Amino acid sequence: MPTTTTHFGLKKPTGDDLYNHLTIDNPNMDAIDTAMYNNQQAAICTATHSKVGTVQTLTRQGGKSAMFRFVATAAFAAGDTFTVDGQAVTATLPDGSGLSAGAFVINSNVLACLVGTQMTVYTVPGAGAVDAATLDGHPAEYFAVADETAKKSTSQNVTLNTGLWTSSGELYTQSVSVAGVTAASNLVIGPAAGSWDAAIAAQVRCTAQGNASLTFTASELPEAPVVMTVIIVG
Numbered sequence: 001m002p003t004t005t006t007h008f009g010l011k012k013p014t015g016d017d018l019y020n021h022l023t024i025d026n027p028n029m030d031a032i033d034t035a036m037y038n039n040q041q042a043a044i045c046t047a048t049h050s051k052v053g054t055v056q057t058l059t060r061q062g063g064k065s066a067m068f069r070f071v072a073t074a075a076f077a078a079g080d081t082f083t084v085d086g087q088a089v090t091a092t093l094p095d096g097s098g099l100s101a102g103a104f105v106i107n108s109n110v111l112a113c114l115v116g117t118q119m120t121v122y123t124v125p126g127a128g129a130v131d132a133a134t135l136d137g138h139p140a141e142y143f144a145v146a147d148e149t150a151k152k153s154t155s156q157n158v159t160l161n162t163g164l165w166t167s168s169g170e171l172y173t174q175s176v177s178v179a180g181v182t183a184a185s186n187l188v189i190g191p192a193a194g195s196w197d198a199a200i201a202a203q204v205r206c207t208a209q210g211n212a213s214l215t216f217t218a219s220e221l222p223e224a225p226v227v228m229t230v231i232i233v234g
Helices: 021-042 193-202
Strands: 044-052 055-061 067-071 081-084 087-092 109-115 118-122 154-160 166-168 171-177 187-191 205-210 213-218 226-232
Touching (some): 055 067, 154 171, 187 205, 193 226
Parallel strands (some): 055 081, 087 118
Antiparallel strands (some): 044 055, 081 087, 109 118, 171 213, 187 226, 205 213
């Protein structure tokens, strides 16, 4: 007496069974064929893509599954139509709206689902569809290239002359004018290359900033002019 397989119920004759191949093998083959077809239908197959004039032509390969993907060989333009396997279909986005210019471009990987003559295309609008809504209410100038709009860092050298230091208790201070500096500026300040040793020996540092002004403090009275480099960070 034949037994059956666990998942598809295919008949399995035992070693001592006498059976008719037409009543055992053929039903098994039909069951396998049906299961393989259903698997094929449930899978995502590939399709070829071409465009002639305004017609986007898709031809599914290796089956007719509802879900398929294709690599675009041409961009989508407003007014284009679709055929799938020679049949005209209506294409929309998942929200039911129509495709806009640039919905996909050359070499895009596009996923589609065909039910009857209705094809849903899973893609996003391209550059041609950018408008005030997709700019989140900002004008296009808001997204200008940073190189054209961002403030650049600037640097300049200031000289702390020996005769202009003011004694302040055990310290010495000197204020200098520095164009572009404000009380809120982000600054990077350090000795210029030729003044490194003198600045370190006198422990020169910037201790206050204001509009167009910096104040430096020294622990020892510098014996020579000290040049400091001031970088205003953009």
